[in-house]
Amino acid sequence: MKKTISIITVVKNAENLIEDTINSVLNQSAILDNELALEYFIHDGNSEDKTLNIIKKFSKNTNIIISSHSDNGLYDSLSSLIKKTTGDYMAYINAGDLFNLNAFRIINEIFSDDKIKWVTGGRFFYNEKNEITDFSFCYKYRQRLIKKGVYGRYLPFIQQESTFWKRELIKNIDYKYLSKLKYSGDMYLWNCFSKNAKLFTINTHLGGFKYHENQLSYKETGNTVPYINESKKFSQKINLIDIIFILLDSIPWLLLKNSQNFIRNLNPISFSYKDQRGWKLEDKNHIKYASAWACEISDNQGEGFLGKKFIIYLIRKSINIKLKTFFKSIKIDNVDTFKKTIIIDNKYQKNIFQSYVYPFLGLFYLWKEFLLGRKTIYLNYLPLWNFILLLLLPPKTLIGPITGSKYTGSIKNLNSLLRKYLFPFLYYISLVILKFRYDKIFFSTEVFKKDAKHYLKNKKKYFNFYTYDALDSVTNKNFTKKNIDFLIYYRIHPNKNNKFIKDILKEIKKDFIVKIIGDNPFIDKIEYLGILNKNQLNNYLQQTKFTILSGENTSSLFFLDCINNNVSIFYNKESIPSYDLFKIKPSSLFPIDYNNTNQSLKEIYQIASIEKHNIKKYNLKKINF
Secondary structure, eight states: OOOEEEEEEEESSOTTTHHHHHHHHHTOHHHHTTSSEEEEEEEEOOOSSSHHHHHHTTTTOTTEEEEEOOOSSHHHHHHHHHHHOOOSEEEEOOTTOEEOTTHHHHHHHHTTSTTOOEEEOOEEEEOTTSOEEEEEOOOOOOHHHHHTTOBTTTBOOOOGGGEEEEGGGGGGOOHHHHHHOSSOHHHHHHHHHTTTOOEEEOSSOOEEEEOOTTSHHHHTTTOOHHHHHHHTTTSOOOOHHHHHHHHHHHHHHHHHHHHHHHHHHTOTTOEEEOGGGOEEEOOOOOTTSEEEEOSOOOTTSHHHHHHHHHHHHHHHTTOOEEEEOSSOEEEEOOHHHHHHOOOOOOSSOOOHHHHHTHHHHHHHHHHHHHHTTOOEEEOSOOBTTOHHHHHHSOTTOEEOOBBOOOOOSOOOSHHHHIIIIIHHHHHHHHHHHHHHHOSEEEBSSSTTHHHHHHHSTTSEEEOOGGGTTTOOOOTTOOOOOOOEEEEEEEOOOTTSOHHHHHHHHHHHTTTSOEEEEESOOOOTTOEEOOSOOHHHHHHHHTTEEEEEOOSSOOOSHHHHHHHHTTOEEEEETTSOOOGGGGTOOOTTEEEEOTTOHHHHHHHHHHHHTOSSOOOOOOOOOOOOO
């Protein structure tokens, strides 16, 4: 008897994406050959563009079941549609993502084996032209680690677009619970399936994830904190055995991810994808280029943007750069072209290995380049506590801006204890290493200015690099109406006084229009905008009256963006902004006490409740760094 496969797509406002996805389902050779019957549910969540009209073009196809009404999000509709399916095999795919032409035929063959209940293929990624720009095959997804929510947190995600399962696995789904999830519904499904079956892997192309601006994950680029926090509610706790498995598995996962890059480096006539510019022949001639390593170079993350600033600085110093990251190689010799290049290195927040292991992999790359006689540069992920990295870099390596902050809060847990007492000791070790190993030393801010002047005498020291190439005169800017009362940059980090900010937000949301960027604080009636790129951030800031900075350090890129867009700023009076750098009067900078929430609220209301807020234009000038 012929088997049936049920596919689900939930979509909203994706008129430029939905047709390609539908065609990737309908064009399956297994269906055309009548080897497998199709049942395809497409739900539109009341799109405001032409999405529904495009879907209706396929209404004559009897395999497609179309619905359209408002819902409470992706997983609300997915939950109800899974219950309606009748297929022997199942999968769901989002608008923009694509199935490989032979995916269903392969699945039909694989699932003929009774012991296989669900399977996932290689991890493939598309750009907006439907070109595959990156891929890697899977190592192993352990049943016990799936239950612990490890994949996506410590090890690579299970790619939803490449995953198929048999009907019998849906018996463990709590549909009411699934419908209430906002971010981690796929991880919840995997958690349910893992209770009864192992996830098999197949080293082929079944489907792929497309990067585009409409997807939920795009809004959260670089940020999986909401996803992970939500998944913790249904995931089991990690124990020592799990940690051992994570460490063991990280090695083969790392090799699979980076093996293509290693091999391509040995091939002088290979092609690689160069951002939005298409496929380019790899340039193996490094003679005129300094070799630089960056752990992060995305436009929408602080470390990445700081690294990009440093590249621009070096190019203006007539240093051409061959930039290497985990995901690409970029040849840079022109400032204007590079400044216009939007670089998204990774769509997800860095996991533990990307944050703490990957920076050390850069050592191997730079040592190889150094031994080949090339100049070496290490761009970012250079916190002052990481003395080991500073110690092991090749001789004469030029290092990017040193980052870090001093913890002044109370001791609440082990993390805060280490930051208050261990980190100062690590800072001292790093300063000693900097003294003996490096000639030019750049600091992102002036947090360590006093220490550097004491320990790094007779060394060339540069502070507040975060201000470089940051400010344009706003005198002639045409500002839109400021209809956002508060735009808050919220980040979940041990250094930040998140409780103070959350307490303030819960109150001011009652009387003001408040929007959040960065991490999601999950506060009702406050619009969360996700993580924005530079242009998106400036568009919102031009509409914003006030912001409240995080308490630990006012010297930040967000601070610059705010004053460059005439946003009035509330800041911690214990951390004075460096407004003297910009030759401005602090008439729209308001100090408050972050240790006294009630008093701060009174002052915020007193200032922000003025019926007509006078926009004071900061007459800023670019700083000669």
